[in-house]
Amino acid sequence: MSLSAAFNIISSSFAANSAQTAVVSNNIANVNTPGYSRQIANLVTNSFGGADVVSVTREANAALADQVSTSTAQAAAQQAIADGLATLAQTVSDSSSASTTSGADQNGASPSAMLTNLQSALTTHETSPSSSSAADAAVTAAQNLASSLNRGSAAVANVREQADQNMASSVATINSLLSQFTAANNAVVTGLQAGTSVASAEDQRDSIVTQLSHEIGVSTVTAGNGSMSIYTDSGVTLFQDTARAVSFTPTPTLVDGQSGSPVTVDGVPITGPNSPMPLQSGALAGYAALRDSLAPQYQAQLDQIAGGLINAFAESDQSTPPTLPPLPGLFTTPGATSLPSTAATTGLGAAIEVNPNADPSQGGDATLLRDGGISNPGNPAYTYNSTGAASYTSRLQQLVGAIGATQSFDPSAGLGSSASLTDYTNASVSWLQAENQQASNASSYQSALATQATSALSNATGVNLDAEMTNMLNLENSYASSAKLLTTVNSMFSALLNAA
């Protein structure tokens, strides 16, 4: 071996050393970058016997990365549902501190508490049938109940509209992430073809997938040329060589019974009842579940309660034999001329009101509650108290009884087909709080899983500062040795030249 060959080896050692130092510096610089995978310089002996850095690879763990994106998507879906349900639960969460109240009145504003207050007010009115203040109090309690159902319905509409807006912004985020992904994926594919380092492009690609999984549940497949394809968790292609168009038309106002439009990928719906492959996870799936099934189901229950109230307080023809049909009494909807059937209650929760004929503030007469004839004060056929007796209580007793009497409900609202109004209203609260509890628990659980998976991934592919420092010390030593070697070879050359 000639001395000049030794020079070549030393020079390749310097080159390899600086390449490795660059990798270590890069690792240290990114010690706190989330999603950064530590890089490794791969050394190979070259033709002179020296060392060359042939490639820089990244420490990757596809299994853990998948777990991170799956649990992130699940956590996001449950979080979206939990947030929406918590908003709805606020309209019924009046239980706190209610037991510390001294009076008979329930705190809060839930339909359940308002129904109890109405029942109390009617019972009090029954004890003092001639008292106009007791009659007014009962009408006020009825108004509170009606507005509590109105408020609940408004909250449902609000939650659905919010979910619709969130779906729109989620879809915008997905499309923007997919176009970023296109660029990063192209960089990986061309980099691999050219043989340059693709580590940072791969990092970027993985980070986009994680961000994407927050919005929509995805799974990924990497092809032989390094190109990654993205599918939704239900199997619809989102990216394969090119990004697919994700589209959504927002519906700004969603009234009871109106359904929002689905999210489509290449024209295939991925949310809603008509989707062949419905999305399972990600915030988008959570918003869709909230908008299309959970909130409408609660609305259906509110509508059933409203319909049940109108029927329970209906007035019938008191003539013998009765010839006229029963009409809405204390509770009605604007312009109603007949009683609603249990199967057609859509929109009642938002529309229910106290009949103006019984409302003193609208020129009505609250004593009609005792006497009957709220439905049509001009028609004596609907008057129960035909003698006008001041202590007539039969009608009030009927009304109190009607609140506790079993009546039929539409089973499609999910609370059975037969119950008393009180029980049905309570069951609706139970249903909502149970869904709320379940979503909240699932959200905490999935968040914990996501955190764990992220930690595991960080431990598997992240940077340890101490390890990098140790590498750096190694590199320092090898640099010092190479320098020493260079000086030695140089002095050998000098000795040789001087001898000549």
Add this chain to the structure above:
Amino acid sequence: MTMTANFVSSQFLTNSMILPITQAQSTLTTAMTEESTGQYADLGLQLGDQSGYELSLKEQVSLIQTLTSGNSLVSTNLATAQNALSAIGASAQTAMSALTVWTPSANSGATLQTTGQSALQALIASTNATSGDEYVFGGINSAVAPVTDYYSTPTSAAKTAVDQAFQTAFGVLPSDLAAASISASAMQSFLAGPFAALFSGAAWTSDWSSASSTNTSAEIAPGQTVASSTNANEPVFQDLAQAYTMLSEFGGSQLSGAAQQAVASAASSLITQGQDSLTNVQAALGATQSAVTDANNSMSSQSTILQKQIDALDNIDPNATAAQINSLTNQIQMAYELTARLQQMNLAQYLPVP
């Protein structure tokens, strides 16, 4: 560089304390709220599908409270009615005593008349007794005075009817001198016939009473409804009114001693009959009063049990929460300490500066 199970990324090491700290802090906030209120911070979230059950317990408590406060009104009305009935009984007793010692030879008819008139006035006043603004003997027609004043000016319908009946039977008014010729037996049959008819059926409800024969009813306990009053159409009021009216109208009249004796004995037998029905009415109202008391007692103990059930659902265990707050505080302090130490555990700190 090797990747082993022991490998820990520096980022994880730095962040590892953040999540436990934030979790412990949020749990601590909740625990402190619960400690101060004694109840779960978010009951709906805590109870889940038991929320409806908890609400139904509260509804029962609320219903019991409403019924109990309503019962105090029912009790007041019943007590007013009982007092009025006692007064009616007392004046019946007074009239009866006066009649027992009365004889046509020793006393004048004016005594009969005075006894009858004062007793009738007392009866009318007692029958029109009110509780609040409700007439307690009005039945469900509680807004109108049950009986009209017999002695009113212009002449009441009841007095006109009595005069007309007498005129029809004997062709004269009681104040007419010719009335002296009416025999005791004729008087007896008049009192038992046309006169008695004025105090029952349609004549009673048109001339005397505005009360409804339907009694008020009240729900005194969940599902327990009782008749909470009696009304002026009961026989006791009719019998006594009849007795007092005959004394008042015919006592001081021109009737013969024998006829007056017939009036006095008819009146005393009616008063006795009235006293019997009075006892029945008093007993019926008394039974309602004790039913109200029983209902209140049982609802009170029921309410206590229900409240215990509600507390069991709503309330936290204060000792457990206090212990939890203590251990959370320790955990947070420990986490702060660890974070500071982990910051020191860094190779760069120990390498000599070149």
